[in-house]
Amino acid sequence: MRILVFANTPAHVHLYRHVVDRLQGEGHDVLVLTREYACTTALLDYFELPYRVYGGHGTDRYSKLRFARELGGQIRTIAREARRFGPDVVFGRGPYAAFAGTLTRTPVVLVLDDEPGDFNYAVSRPFADCILSPAVTRRNLGDAHYTFEGFKECAYLHPAVFERDEPVRDLLGVDPDEPFAIVRFNALDALHDTGLEGFEPEQRRDLIQRLSEHATVFVSDEGNDMDLEDLPAQWYDLHPALIHDAMAEASLLVADTGTMVNEAALLGTPAIRYRGTDDHEYGEFVELERADLAKQFDDYDSLREHSLELLADDGTAERWRRRREEYVADLVNLSELLVDVAESRGSIDRLSSSTRSSLQSKAALNQ
Structure with a gap:
């Protein structure tokens, strides 16, 4: 064929x-x-x-x-x-x-x-x-x-197809027990993204600064608009094929894009999505919220505070691991x-x- x-x-x-x-x-x-x-x-x-x-x-x-x-x-x-x-x-x-x-x-x-x-x-x-x-x-x-x-x-x-690449922490330069967060900013350039707005520039900077108080922060900026020179963060610069290995090891993913939120949630990593001006109701996000694997926010301040609470809670990783194992078993x-x-x-x-x-x-x- x-x-x-x-x-x-x-x-x-x-x-x-x-x-x-x-x-x-x-x-x-x-x-x-x-x-x-x-x-x-x-x-x-x-x-x-x-x-x-x-x-x-x-x-x-x-x-x-x-x-x-x-x-x-x-x-x-x-x-x-x-x-x-x-x-x-x-x-x-x-x-x-x-x-x-x-x-x-x-x-x-x-x-x-x-x-x-x-x-x-x-x-x-x-x-x-x-x-x-x-x-x-x-x-x-x-x-x-x-x-x-x-x-x-x-x-x-x-679980039947995904295998972690164990050296990803070495590639990122983080210690075995070092917490790190991935922040993903969407370019919002697809045809169906027309007119949508995600994080504002000042919200991006504030989010990075606050998260960095609890974890090493890696930034993935699809639109290449950010300047990290005076911010406590690093670019996520591994080959894009390794992003799921990195997400599986991360303590948190925060994004204004959809697919990576779904991915992090299915990997058992706390996933936070900022809706911005996107008022479309996605069935996938509703389901992942129901399973307590992801959360969406319309309000930036609420998103930031919830993200900080997750990073400060020593039991977060184990709760998400259990939830993920139970949820994906029947998919x-x-x-x-x-x-x-x-x-x-x-x-x-x-x-x-x-x-x-x-x-x-x-x-x-x-x-």
């Missing part, structure tokens, strides 16, 4: 990297189509995944006008690469995957979550043969929509599921009974 995968962001690379390895190991041909965005291609190189680049996406405030200008060239490249590869099934999450599948008359599998906005859903849904999403996703995307118990991050953070290994779906060419009916039992029809659940 020939499987075409769209990986447009670093999170997409992680979502599919174990799937691609498994499929290649079983003799299938796999091609990843990607764009130059943040560290996406760096991750593809690190994990030695077969890919071709169809375009770019800057980490500045990406405008709709700029997106429209570049879209034509990207579509032409995707068309050329898709025809040349001749896939038997296409994986992705939006219009690019839908276009490639329609052009090559190939089944399309979309792996979606509870992102805001309707663009990706509206454009891609009519062309999808199979839509997979976490059970906590609030949308009903029709008869082809199936849900699983877990999160898209279960493709790489499920689906998404990589395993996606391999089975790929080999069935996106047909739920062709799946084994054991694999089908891990899926629920969203339409049936809402009847």
Whole structure:
């Protein structure tokens, strides 16, 4: 079989990297189509995944006008690469995957979550043969929509696939028992981030200063806007492929971005998200809050005080470890599921009974 995968962001690379390895190991041909965005291609190189680049996406405030200008060239490249590869099934999450599948008359599998906005859903849904999403996703995307118990991050953070890289503390230069926090600032440059604001500049500085009173602080700034020269913090400068190992060792993650909050929570690290002006209700965050693995705040002062309380409490790490172990035990290994779906060419009916039992029809659940 020939499987075409769209990986447009670093999170997409992680979502599919174990799937691609498994499929290649079983003799299938796999091609990843990607764009130059943040560290996406760096991750593809690190994990030695077969890919071709169809375009770019800057980490500045990406405008709709700029997106429209570049879209034509990207579509032409995707068309050329898709025809040349001749896939038997296409994986992705939006219009690019839908276009490639329609052009090559190939089944399309979309792996979606509870992102805001309707663009990706509206454009891609009519062309999808199979839509997979976490059970906590609030949308009903029709008869082809199936849900699983877990999160898209279960493709790489499920206990069956995630292994810690023990030397990560040495690479960061922190002692075995030294508490450290990771602070992640979002560039908010994606199309669905238009108009959103996260931490304000003074809040960023204040947060770093206060956290540094309790832990070593590492800063990851997606937009490269910060100056740490007079702040008690260090840049997180390890290879981006090691971020989950670092998060698993961290005492705390604070961010105004979504995916890393989900990841930290599933790793058993206290995860705090600042919503800023984002008032969309994400099913994933609601579920992780219910499990006491993550917390969201609209108010900066409340976020800061809760973060400091967690760092000051000697029992925090053990509580989160227990909660995580109990919670993830029943979640689906998404990589395993996606391999089975790929080999069935996106047909739920062709799946084994054991694999089908891990899926629920969203339409049936809402009847």
